[in-house]
Structures are given as C-alpha cells and as structure tokens.
Amino acid sequence: MTIAAVRTHRLTAPLHTPFVTALRRTTTVDTLVVEVVDTDGRTGFGEAPQVWQVTGASIDGSEACVRQLLGPLLTGRDPDQLVARCTEVQRAVVGNEAAKMAVDVALHDLAARRLGVPLVRMLGGTALVVPTDVTLAAGEAADLAETAGKRHAEGFDVLKLKVGTDAAGDLDRVRAVRAAVGPDVRIRLDANQGWTPREAVRVICGIEDAGLDVELVEQPVVRWDLDGLAWVSDRVDVPILADESVFGVRDLVEVIRRRAADLVNVKLAKCGGLHPARTLLELATAHGLGTVVGSMMESEVGIGAAASLVAAYGTTAVPDLDAAWWLARSPVRGGLRYEGASVVLPDAPGLGITSVTEAKVQDAG
Numbered sequence: 170m171t172i173a174a175v176r177t178h179r180l181t182a183p184l185h186t187p188f189v190t191a192l193r194r195t196t197t198v199d200t201l202v203v204e205v206v207d208t209d210g211r212t213g214f215g216e217a218p219q220v221w222q223v224t225g226a227s228i229d230g231s232e233a234c235v236r237q238l239l240g241p242l243l244t245g246r247d248p249d250q251l252v253a254r255c256t257e258v259q260r261a262v263v264g265n266e267a268a269k270m271a272v273d274v275a276l277h278d279l280a281a282r283r284l285g286v287p288l289v290r291m292l293g294g295t296a297l298v299v300p301t302d303v304t305l306a307a308g309e310a311a312d313l314a315e316t317a318g319k320r321h322a323e324g325f326d327v328l329k330l331k332v333g334t335d336a337a338g339d340l341d342r343v344r345a346v347r348a349a350v351g352p353d354v355r356i357r358l359d360a361n362q363g364w365t366p367r368e369a370v371r372v373i374c375g376i377e378d379a380g381l382d383v384e385l386v387e388q389p390v391v392r393w394d395l396d397g398l399a400w401v402s403d404r405v406d407v408p409i410l411a412d413e414s415v416f417g418v419r420d421l422v423e424v425i426r427r428r429a430a431d432l433v434n435v436k437l438a439k440c441g442g443l444h445p446a447r448t449l450l451e452l453a454t455a456h457g458l459g460t461v462v463g464s465m466m467e468s469e470v471g472i473g474a475a476a477s478l479v480a481a482y483g484t485t486a487v488p489d490l491d492a493a494w495w496l497a498r499s500p501v502r503g504g505l506r507y508e509g510a511s512v513v514l515p516d517a518p519g520l521g522i523t524s525v526t527e528a529k530v531q532d533a534g
C-alpha cells in the first residue's frame with residue numbers, strides 16, 4: 170500500500186461578510202486544497218491558506234512547494250507510517266508552513282480514513298462538538314455594537330473584537346460592545362500587532378479601570394518585538410495571548426524564556442500542521458502557558474483539522490475556529506458544520522470530506 174498521487178486544487182470561496190483586521194481586509198478565503206490519494210483510491214484532504222500579511226504564504230508558492238517537492242517526496246511511500254511521513258515533510262523544506270500544513274493534514278486525514286475512524290479518534294479523543302468564539306471585524310464603535318448584539322442573538326457567547334487600527338478609539342469600541350451584550354458574554358481583543366507597547370498598556374489599563382471585563386488581549390504589538398510584548402505583559406492584569414509572535418517551537422521557547430505572554434495561539438498554518446501543533450500544545454502546557462487553537466481564514470478542511478486537534482487535546486481558553494463560518498457557502502462536500510457557537514465534526518472517517526467543489530485541480534505527483 171503506497172501513496173499513488175498528490176493533487177492540488179486552487180480554491181477561492183466568497184465570504185458572507187468582509188473580514189477586516191489591523192493587517193488586512195478580505196472578502197474571500199483563498200487557499201490551496203491538497204489531496205493525498207493512496208493506491209486503494211482513498212483520499213486525504215488538507216489545505217494551505219493564502220495570507221500574505223500574516224504568514225507570507227500564497228497559493229502559487231504553496232502549490233509550487235507541493236508540486237515540486239512534497240508531492241514527489243510522498244509518492245510511492247507508505248501512508249501508514251504517519252510520523253515518519255510527517256517528519257520528512259517538516260524537514261524537506263525551510264519555511265512554507267502552509268504547504269507543510271496542507272500535506273500534514275492530508276496525511277492525517279488519509280490515515281484516519283484508512284482506519285475507518287474520525288480524525289479526532291485517531292488523535293486520541295472522542296468529542297465531535299467543539300466550542301468556538303466568533304470574530305467581529307474591525308470597524309467603528311456603533312457598527313461593532315450592532316454586530317455584537319447580532320452574534321450574541323445567534324448563540325455566540327465569546328466575541329473576539331479586532332482592534333489595533335486606531336488606539337485612541339479602541340477603549341470606546343470595547344465600551345460600546347460591552348454595553349450592547351451585557352455582562353455574561355466573554356469579550357476578547359485581537360490587536361493584530363497594531364499598537365506600540367505604550368499604546369497597548371494605555372488601552373488595556375483603560376479597559377481595566379473602566380471595568381469592561383476583557384478575557385484576554387491577543388498580539389498587542391508587532392510580532393518581532395518580544396521585549397515589547399513582555400513589557401506589556403508585565404504592566405497589565407489582562408492575560409496576553411501571543412499569536413503572530415509564535416509560529417513554531419523555537420518561537421514558543423523564546424516567549425517562555427522571556428515570560429513574554431500568558432497564552433499562545435497555536436495555528437496549523439503557522440507551525441506546519443497537526444504534528445508540530447501537538448508539540449506546541451504540550452510545550453505550552455509543560456511551562457504553564459494557556460492555550461488557544463486558532464486558524465487563518467480557511468475552509469472546512471483546515472478548520473476540521475484544528476477542531477479535531479482541540480477535541481482530542483483541549484485548550485485552556487475557548488478556541489478560535491470561526492473561519493469557515495464566514496464562508497457564503499461551503500466549497501467542500503461533507504465535513505464540519507456550525508451550530509450556534511459550536512463546530513460539529515461529522516461522525517465519519519477522517520475529516521468526513523468527500524470532494525472539493527468550485528476548484529481547479531492539478532496533479533502534483
């Protein structure tokens with residue numbers, strides 16, 4: 170039994186609502202879906218989301234990496250030696266975490282299908298329902314308050330506000346959202362690197378003094394400024410969550426060493442898939458850091474993998490898995506669905522995805 174082919178699908182899927190952060194604005198999910206096919210005709214799916222401003226990954230770059238390197242590396246090899254295959258993928262190329270994620274997730278999906286169990290079972294868990302927050306795109310206070318009320322009515326009780334586009338107005342934005350949803354909804358902030366360290370301390374202390382009860386603040390300062398991140402963490406009570414500052418294990422070691430953050434946001438597209446993501450979760454836990462599993466703007470393929478990871482390993486804070494909820498329609502057949510504030514995984518082998526629609530297919534090996 171060997172891997173017979175690795176195929177790529179270039180996919181652009183429209184959102185029902187524009188997604189806006191301090192780093193970018195998008196109205197589509199742009200991603201490369203990868204299929205790893207065995208000689209029995211079973212298929213595992215993975216994806217490599219394009220996010221120029223966060224990971225630098227593009228569909229073209231990920232496709233070149235899969236077609237020229239990772240596809241040929243895997244073809245003819247035994248897919249049941251999952252750890253060996255994933256380790257080879259991680260070592261085969263520098264960077265290219267999104268392409269590695271796509272292939273790593275496809276290998277895991279295929280392995281679970283070959284065992285006839287949901288991916289979560291193969292990862293060591295049984296839950297098929299995972300909670301998620303929902304993001305409120307960056308905007309003005311009144312619009313944010315209105316959207317917050319709408320999302321709360323739809324069943325979401327953890328709201329993630331995108332701030333950091335204008336430090337002077339961010340306190341008012343949080344105040345407006347808290348007033349709109351009342352005391353029982355959890356509010357977390359993501360500044361996406363948008364504040365200076367001084368701005369971050371000013372805004373967060375303002376939020377604390379106003380008693381607005383914010384659960385955590387994600388990536389207040391620019392990703393490379395770990396001293397700045399530590400400086401902020403030292404001066405505020407609200408827990409600080411490192412996102413863009415931590416891609417892989419060495420980044421997390423540095424955050425731990427400098428006590429730069431209280432929690433880490435683990436994303437498959439930053440670290441290169443489920444194999445390294447498990448290491449990050451275990452490393453964070455071993456050092457007393459809190460954990461969140463999040464995603465880029467991804468389809469049901471990547472979110473299904475991240476939700477399966479959470480279902481098996483757990484996180485200390487509610488995960489951030491709403492990306493596929495933003496899609497106007499699903500670009501795949503099968504896979505997860507959203508029910509209120511929950512991601513519901515299918516009780517089917519692997520990710521439960523049977524095909525990709527709306528995509529252009531290429532054979533990579």
Ligand SMILES: [Mg+2]
Nearest residue numbers: 359387388412
């Ligand atoms: Mg973030």
